Amino acid sequence: MAAVFGDWEESYAFLPKLILALEVSNPGTIFSPRYQDEEIQSPVAGNNRQFKRLFWAFKPCIDGFPYCVPVIQVDGTFLTGKYKGTLLIASGADANRLVYPLAFAIVEGENTDSYGWFFRQIQLHVTRRTNLTIISDRHAGIRAAILGLDPAWNWSQRWCIRHFKSNWNHHFKRRKLADSLWWIAVAYQEKKFKEKMQNIRQICPEGAQWLDQHDLEMWTFHKDGGHRWGIATTNSSESINNVYRECRALPISAIVEMTFWKTNRWFVNRLHWCEKR
Numbered sequence: 001m002a003a004v005f006g007d008w009e010e011s012y013a014f015l016p017k018l019i020l021a022l023e024v025s026n027p028g029t030i031f032s033p034r035y036q037d038e039e040i041q042s043p044v045a046g047n048n049r050q051f052k053r054l055f056w057a058f059k060p061c062i063d064g065f066p067y068c069v070p071v072i073q074v075d076g077t078f079l080t081g082k083y084k085g086t087l088l089i090a091s092g093a094d095a096n097r098l099v100y101p102l103a104f105a106i107v108e109g110e111n112t113d114s115y116g117w118f119f120r121q122i123q124l125h126v127t128r129r130t131n132l133t134i135i136s137d138r139h140a141g142i143r144a145a146i147l148g149l150d151p152a153w154n155w156s157q158r159w160c161i162r163h164f165k166s167n168w169n170h171h172f173k174r175r176k177l178a179d180s181l182w183w184i185a186v187a188y189q190e191k192k193f194k195e196k197m198q199n200i201r202q203i204c205p206e207g208a209q210w211l212d213q214h215d216l217e218m219w220t221f222h223k224d225g226g227h228r229w230g231i232a233t234t235n236s237s238e239s240i241n242n243v244y245r246e247c248r249a250l251p252i253s254a255i256v257e258m259t260f261w262k263t264n265r266w267f268v269n270r271l272h273w274c275e276k277r
Helices: 008-025 059-067 112-125 140-147 161-172 175-185 190-203 205-212 235-247 252-275
Strands: 030-035 051-057 071-078 086-093 099-107 133-136 156-159
Touching (some): 008 030, 051 252, 071 112, 086 112, 156 161
Antiparallel strands (some): 086 099
8 A cells, every 4th residue: 555655654744745736736725734733734834743634625616615505414434544533524415406525624533623623614715605504413523513603604403314213213123113204304294294203103102202302403304494405314425425435544645635536537527417418
């Protein structure tokens, strides 16, 4: 691996050069590194820096997001190489609800602080849009991070219904009933919602009680208020995560470079798709 992607330590040393090359060749592309010493924020300052986090977003992704629906799907995947951490990926959805790569970050792990930093970087560098909705799993760090953002942005959160259904089934082991939970969640009409909920109340009262303990706006369409724009799950985010998943075991510079080439390929493929229509 070292022969192809470079030594692990050398990869960190090479990172500032790679960042500079990508910024010069793709004007408007954003890289925002952070080090353990928060006073050192420049990728070219000092010789004894300890890496903490890196946020990046490519210019074409930034430019296209205003034409996407105001929803961001967030997913994280563990790094499996010599140095551990988490690759966070934010994706949007275009008018056809097709996945749209938006921004990336390498952080120390999934927690309130790292997610809060990731969201603030998106606000600072990617979009100034208010009233955005984050669709994610029920990770407590995401919820706390969104609540910690400036209220003026009015960002909200909704849960991935597939994850929510899986959580319910994990507690009550009722697979067929869990499948019906999906149709309860995506019912737009309150009448249909109540009819389907009554079925669960009769068959699995404890399961219905568990559902009652969770805010309806977080997991149902009929109480969503339009924030989801019809998006039920983070499947799109996870599918794009799978595209980048193979880079999890690589040194950090190789991870950044691979996200560039795979994102570039995504835009080229979409161009060809549009030209054929």
